[in-house]
Amino acid sequence: MPDLQNWLETNLLKLNLAEEMDYEQGFSRLSYTKEEKQSHHVFQSIAQDLGLEVKADQAGNQWATWHVDDQAPTVAVGSHVDTVKNGGGYDGVAGVLTGLAAIKALKDQNIKPVKNISIICFASEESARFGVSTIGSKAISGLLDKEDIASVKDTDGITIKEAIEDFGLSWETIDQAEVPESKLESFLELHIEQGTQIETNDADIGIVRGVACPIRLQVTATGMANHTGTTPMTRRSDAFTAIAPLITFVEEQANLLNSEQDIPLVATVSTVSLEPNVMNVIPGEVTLGIDIRSVADSLKKELADRIQAYCHKIEEKRSVDIHIHTLVDNPSVFLDPKVVEKLTKVTEKINYKPFHMDSGAGHDVMNMANKWSTGLLFIPCEQGISHHPKEFASINDLAKGTQVIAEYLKEETGEDL
Amino acid sequence: MPDLQNWLETNLLKLNLAEEMDYEQGFSRLSYTKEEKQSHHVFQSIAQDLGLEVKADQAGNQWATWHVDDQAPTVAVGSHVDTVKNGGGYDGVAGVLTGLAAIKALKDQNIKPVKNISIICFASEESARFGVSTIGSKAISGLLDKEDIASVKDTDGITIKEAIEDFGLSWETIDQAEVPESKLESFLELHIEQGTQIETNDADIGIVRGVACPIRLQVTATGMANHTGTTPMTRRSDAFTAIAPLITFVEEQANLLNSEQDIPLVATVSTVSLEPNVMNVIPGEVTLGIDIRSVADSLKKELADRIQAYCHKIEEKRSVDIHIHTLVDNPSVFLDPKVVEKLTKVTEKINYKPFHMDSGAGHDVMNMANKWSTGLLFIPCEQGISHHPKEFASINDLAKGTQVIAEYLKEETGEDL
Numbered sequence: 001m002p003d004l005q006n007w008l009e010t011n012l013l014k015l016n017l018a019e020e021m022d023y024e025q026g027f028s029r030l031s032y033t034k035e036e037k038q039s040h041h042v043f044q045s046i047a048q049d050l051g052l053e054v055k056a057d058q059a060g061n062q063w064a065t066w067h068v069d070d071q072a073p074t075v076a077v078g079s080h081v082d083t084v085k086n087g088g089g090y091d092g093v094a095g096v097l098t099g100l101a102a103i104k105a106l107k108d109q110n111i112k113p114v115k116n117i118s119i120i121c122f123a124s125e126e127s128a129r130f131g132v133s134t135i136g137s138k139a140i141s142g143l144l145d146k147e148d149i150a151s152v153k154d155t156d157g158i159t160i161k162e163a164i165e166d167f168g169l170s171w172e173t174i175d176q177a178e179v180p181e182s183k184l185e186s187f188l189e190l191h192i193e194q195g196t197q198i199e200t201n202d203a204d205i206g207i208v209r210g211v212a213c214p215i216r217l218q219v220t221a222t223g224m225a226n227h228t229g230t231t232p233m234t235r236r237s238d239a240f241t242a243i244a245p246l247i248t249f250v251e252e253q254a255n256l257l258n259s260e261q262d263i264p265l266v267a268t269v270s271t272v273s274l275e276p277n278v279m280n281v282i283p284g285e286v287t288l289g290i291d292i293r294s295v296a297d298s299l300k301k302e303l304a305d306r307i308q309a310y311c312h313k314i315e316e317k318r319s320v321d322i323h324i325h326t327l328v329d330n331p332s333v334f335l336d337p338k339v340v341e342k343l344t345k346v347t348e349k350i351n352y353k354p355f356h357m358d359s360g361a362g363h364d365v366m367n368m369a370n371k372w373s374t375g376l377l378f379i380p381c382e383q384g385i386s387h388h389p390k391e392f393a394s395i396n397d398l399a400k401g402t403q404v405i406a407e408y409l410k411e412e413t414g415e416d417l
Numbered sequence: 418m419p420d421l422q423n424w425l426e427t428n429l430l431k432l433n434l435a436e437e438m439d440y441e442q443g444f445s446r447l448s449y450t451k452e453e454k455q456s457h458h459v460f461q462s463i464a465q466d467l468g469l470e471v472k473a474d475q476a477g478n479q480w481a482t483w484h485v486d487d488q489a490p491t492v493a494v495g496s497h498v499d500t501v502k503n504g505g506g507y508d509g510v511a512g513v514l515t516g517l518a519a520i521k522a523l524k525d526q527n528i529k530p531v532k533n534i535s536i537i538c539f540a541s542e543e544s545a546r547f548g549v550s551t552i553g554s555k556a557i558s559g560l561l562d563k564e565d566i567a568s569v570k571d572t573d574g575i576t577i578k579e580a581i582e583d584f585g586l587s588w589e590t591i592d593q594a595e596v597p598e599s600k601l602e603s604f605l606e607l608h609i610e611q612g613t614q615i616e617t618n619d620a621d622i623g624i625v626r627g628v629a630c631p632i633r634l635q636v637t638a639t640g641m642a643n644h645t646g647t648t649p650m651t652r653r654s655d656a657f658t659a660i661a662p663l664i665t666f667v668e669e670q671a672n673l674l675n676s677e678q679d680i681p682l683v684a685t686v687s688t689v690s691l692e693p694n695v696m697n698v699i700p701g702e703v704t705l706g707i708d709i710r711s712v713a714d715s716l717k718k719e720l721a722d723r724i725q726a727y728c729h730k731i732e733e734k735r736s737v738d739i740h741i742h743t744l745v746d747n748p749s750v751f752l753d754p755k756v757v758e759k760l761t762k763v764t765e766k767i768n769y770k771p772f773h774m775d776s777g778a779g780h781d782v783m784n785m786a787n788k789w790s791t792g793l794l795f796i797p798c799e800q801g802i803s804h805h806p807k808e809f810a811s812i813n814d815l816a817k818g819t820q821v822i823a824e825y826l827k828e829e830t831g832e833d834l
Contacts, residue, residue: 230801276804360647
């Protein structure tokens, strides 16, 4: 496999617009920025070198297709190349890269598929810029609610609509990227695990059964801003000291729920904004963002309920008003058991050990699962670190993932099926 | 006094660049911005109408002088007109306005002072923009450490040096605003109380003995950023959940210290910054800003020590590193007891009830006290609310303050002294 490994190594750097993978600041290719576009251009160029037809749709998704027959169905594989701020170079890229590499492997083996194969590079998977994730795959799956997100802004005050127009697309036509159900037969995504279960279970490849979609809450506590030096401790309505115990509570309750039953739940107070956030003014308003995930939707709901009850208690004890806004509440997504079975079979066939698991992170495949038969493969990443400059997956694991995809595509698009 | 009250009402609006005082968003005239400059222009115009000579110094302070004799000493009065973001229209303005109004009162009474009188409108008192306060009065008093602040930036990335140059000043010469000790005889500031002690004690005017200067700490906890969905609760180094109990601890310990002895102490966790502060990433780094004040310097030190010890405990229990940086540690300032006595005498002479107190907030007078004999007067403000759009002082209380200043100036600059 040295040829495949070299190819992966070279094109991993290219898709990351990088000379090496080890940057202290990591990679920043936020949604619908020129950095994401540059990486899309690299995708186009690699795909064209493999002899694929490349086109972009109205949402900025890139489709690279091995087109064999107008009448034949299309089997799709893909992921994304955008990143969080100071993120890693594998989240997303791994799936796009191994998809393209699998095409190379099939071509090197002189395989002649009887179905079309598309490698999709989805636009704007990460929510880091606008708080809205998987925009490209939502558009393809017909799940994009334009009205709902039009006025969402990034931290520079640029709306998602403006960003999309700056990207060279038209806001008016973005939802025309929707693909009819009949056009695709199935969709497969490969992603880094962003956890350590594959390694812990001494396996090679993770085969995902369910994706834990989040409940996201925005909790706003409103007290009264006042001068820090002249307002006695007894006459304050400090929104920050009032809400601070909730940060501890969320962690405690997540740990408690995990100790009480077997299905894992994770919960994080991941964002905060303080008004006015200056040294000599008591915080008058605090907003916390809370992210809760589990494949068991009832567990997420249970924690959200406990958070609400705890906020009521705070309101009773302290002179603050608390408002909870549910930003996101998506039920968990389950992948097609038949695809899970097929992936298991091909993984074992080429002598790798599969591990069946759930995903704590959302991916483009969640949207695709709404319309098509789908599968999700994980490859290990070091220490489970992700969304961080230290994110790392080995070329060896990328090659294993490529082999599984190639083998799967052979089975799915070969003549004997 | 209807004439004085009308004058105060009219010029209060003018200095606030406003048609009315009741704006939901309050007033925003941050340090060294065009809004501060506009208000300085109004100050110049009012002073000139009163027949005063107006000049600006190298730090942007405005000096309006009733010049009677080159050989005579100068008695000064003043405050500032800059504000915090969405602040009130009385913090600072009250002192500048009543200083000018006192000149009007003396002139209306045909008083002929034998000393010069200057009303100073100090530049950039508030720390809201750069985290550095009382820049103008520091320059006058020779306390400005240019090296120390040159690279400080506002939230738009503009350095204090750039802001000062944009304001029309030269960074090179800003410290030449220093005034020799011999040039001034004394300095008096009037300010709104920003508390409720005058009212609680059924008095008219607060006469301040000491100013509680802050200790300000910057506490940074460093953990490890990671994906919120895929990192089990047991494998996290969440900097926010690690440091959150400190927010509660600071409030608890301030209350405890207040219950143990009589000198008040206040402490506030007033700022927070989270990295990366996005919904799907566990906080990797949190920085809290803590403001501690008391006229008893040993009490401030005691709380700072307890905070440090508590942070060590957190480090022992959680996988985070905590670094504490002392931003500010200024000893409390005591005003001239002779001036306190003179202010008490004149207040009682015109049949107002004085109340002797300490100040929890820093003011320009702190710097002036370093070099000259100084006094600080407070007038009541509604519910003690300050640094907030609802900040309010009555015209009646502004008029009382004006009368006390005028009476003091008569005594200090009259022939019989």
